[in-house]
Amino acid sequence: MSLRFSIAALLLLPLLTHGTVRQHQEMRDIFYGEILYHAYQNDYFEAISHLDIELGQYYALDEPGLDSLHWHRGQAEFSVGDLELYYRMHQRAGRAIETVLANNVSETERNEAAFRLARLYYRKQDYVNALHAVELIKGEVPKKIRSDVVFLRAQIYVSVGKFSDAIKLLKALKGDNAYSGYIEYNLAMAYLQTSQNELAIDMLDQLGRLNTDDEAVLALKDKGNLKLANYYVDAGEAEKAGKYFSRIRLDGPFSNRALLGAGWVEVAQDRYDRALVPWSLLHEREQTNISVQEAMMAVPFAYSKLNVHGKAAIMYGKAMDVFASEIDSLDASIKSIREGKFLTALVSKEAEQDKNWVVNLRELPDSPETRYIMELLAAHDFQESLKNYKDLADLRQHLTAWLDSLTVFEDIIELRRQYYEPLLPQVETRFKKLDSRIRLRIEQRDRLNERIQSLLVLRRPVYLATANERAAIDRLAKIKIDLEANPNQATEEILYRMNRLSGVLDWRVKSEFDKRLTRAYKNLQDLDGVIDDLNKQYRAFVRTRQAATQSYEGYTIPIQQLRTRLRDTGVNLKRIMARQGRVLEQMAFNELDKRRKRLEEYQIKARFALAESYDRATKAQEDKALEQSATATATPAADGVKP
């Protein structure tokens, strides 16, 4: 891994912890809340899927401004990019952010979108486009991302080799607690790149003395000290190097390398007995670690230098046993990978539920020894490939579940068809009868309404006469016709009574006209209420009938099409998953093979060293025996001269 890449990977750390789906102020759309619920649980697939549906529906509306998502539209547009980024869909995330940039948005929103786009390209290690995106940030930047923007800009400058510009930005950012430690480390790296070694040393020294509780910064602090110590080792200043090795925590991720280095520093000063102190400590640690394995060779080496050849020989022997056993373990791991068990273990349920799953993978039956690939597992490429593989495994589950669901849907549809199809013709017949009656009544009501409206324009009191009055009027008219035909019967009294009755009726009808019209209008209103209820019932019935039909009609073709698409996607997914799996297996295999070769080299060295120590121990024993015999031979002579 190149230095530049390692810096880039490290610079990413604070952003990963800071980046999140935008927080909302007040929930004004319940469905957006549901999307956040999935997103906050890192269930990005569901979150994106829901958000796609919501945004699709929103844009399909004639007046989207009336939809409640309108209040969260800006957040939602940003969230699409964020969620897709978290789901490692960089291409789509980039497009989503570019859409925000293309819209007519405020300067702060535009700058935030440009920042996200730059960060996206940076994470993809597309530094040229990252630089282009970050250069789009101009004017007012939202306060919450001001430091992030400066830091990202510095990261990008480092990545494109603009170290001096990066130094300026990082110096300006110094003192920002959010990036404490990261600034010092990256400044030191930038100084080293511009050959300003003194400044780099000073910066690493500052980092090495940083007072913090943050575990990530503590690890960075250790890394800074280690870098500084190694710098002095390379410069041949062992004493100075020792000071920085001693600053590294004994329980941190760099402790093994520090202990090993501390020992070599003592060796460089010919203090083999003091080298044994850190090395003996390291010797007792996890045997799969590279530094520990080196210590297994280093400890007997120190003993041999101290002329304790017997102990050195025993320890070389022990180291050889350990190496042999570890080589067997590696062979078993390689075999396990070749048999496909590594991939099975990676996507197992246990792996999903266990936070420490990487280490505990080895506990699973037939799984490879994962401690040998811990460094590989932490590497960016492997992590991305592994996440992709796991995502593909999840997608495969989704596809299988949906295929099963489609079968169930078809069963439901068939059951509904069997139930409704015999019922609907009868319902339809009755409905038609009722429908014609309802229409008749509505027509009657409309006629009444027309008549009342015409009465308002043209007074016709007789239209509002009661049935009795109308009968009386009709009878009087008939009598009048009869009298005209038989004038001899028309006595004065009869004519008087007729005129009187006619007058009374006319008076009553005309004088009560207004009252009657009002009553008729009120009655019409009451009738309208009844007709409204009738219409509601009618519409509810129509809807129910429609829903019944729609519950089994029109699904066959869409379901068939979806099934075909699901199957095609499934085949494609299987192919890509197999390729992704092979890449993972190959990476793991290469790493294990590398470790195996290293152990074989150690084994050969240990064998020679063992032989040498054994020879020296034997020679020392022989010399001692010779010395003793020489002393014994000399003693009688001495005794002889004794008085």
Add this chain to the structure above:
Amino acid sequence: MQSHVQKLFRQCLYIVLAVIFSYAANADEVSRDQIKGLDEQVQDIKKDVLNLNSELARLEEKLLFPSNTQVSLFISMNNGDDFRLDSVQLKLDEKVVAQHLYSFRELEALQSGGVQRLYLGNIKTGEHDLVVSYIGKAPAGGEYKRSGTYRINKDVGPKFVEIKIAGPETTEQDIKFRDW
């Protein structure tokens, strides 16, 4: 002379074998281009599956929960409420329709402002009685149980009801209902 030719031949053979072995070793290396190419294919397939998932979700909703009978009951909490909600039970017309035990992740999502759709079902138009009960642990340590009732008035369109749950240390009402 012969031995010299043999030596030369052996050297050539070593060189050829070394080239073959180095080629074989390189062939097994995983290149960045290979990783990048695969990553793009994975992104494409994710896009396809997401599209399919959206379409299938719409189909499922249309088929199983048509809008004229659909009812959705959502659970939410006040932002930042540190009440440890353990479980929620929903009864609709005296029938238990949903029960849920909360994991730490789910609870955190609720406390951060997420809204959980706890029940999606079908009911007739008209009035329906909803009873919500929940159990949790108060920040002080004791068990905290509450329940509340609400009358759902189901109309022609789909019905969405939010049930906002509050812990003992907030000034809010224990359970707040809201029609959406």
